Amino acid sequence: MWACGPYRGPLRSAIIAAKEHGRRDLVEPLGGALARSLITLARWGELPDADRLLLIPAPTRLAAARRRGGDPVEAYCxxxxxxxxxxVGVTRLLRTSGWVHDSAGLSAGARVENLRGAIRLRTDHPLPPAFSARPAIVLVDDVVTTGVTVAESIGALHRSGVAVSAVVVLAAAD
Structure with missing residues (x-):
């Protein structure tokens, strides 16, 4: 897993403003940071040599996406x-069960319990046909705190035969 930076200072402020305060003008710079990170990882040899790259946003609770006017992680992707x-393609391949609670403020153990078995592959959103030739697949999230969302997402993808090449997050919490 790779992070564009630590979850503090201007990066933290930008993520919160985009995610919680509707600052759509920040999607482009945050998406640009993600793109530059992916270019760097490819240059370092941390991504497989593939003709195509597929970005899979970590799932967002449906209620949260509605409240925010869309899924910010998908927008960054x-x-x-x-x-x-x-x-490079983007597909919302993962979904979160409706019974999942917002993880903000939950302890690490409560986050595990909250997400255990809650992330699944969407059956209504298959891989794009152009990506059937084994692309490099990168799971993307905005912030990693405990890693539970990432672990559950990778597990759901793995059980469906999708191999994740890397995980990239905009920010990693201390």
């Missing part, structure tokens, strides 16, 4: 894909 070009 789409902005990054625009920077990176036509060989």
């Amino acid at each position: 789409r902005a990054a894909a625009q920077h990176l070009g036509p060989g």
Whole structure:
């Protein structure tokens, strides 16, 4: 797992403003940071040499996405894909069960219990046909705190035969 930076200072402020306060003007710079990180990881050899790259946003609770006017992680992925070009796709392949609570303020143990078995593959959103030739797959999230969302997401993808090449988050909490 790779992070664009620590979850503090201007990066933290930008993520919160975009996610919780509707600052859509911050999607482009955050997506640009994600794109630059992916370019760097490819240059370092941390991503497989593949003709295509598929970005899979970590799932957002449906109620939260509605409240926020959309899924911010998906928006960052789409902005990054625009920077990176036509060989990069984005698909919302994961969903979260409706009974999951917001994880803000939960302890690490409570986060595990809250998400255990709650992340699944969407059956209504298959892989895009253009990506059937084994792309490099990157799971993307905005912030990693305990890693529970990432672990549950990778587990759901793995059980469905989808191999994740890397995880990239905008920020890692201390």
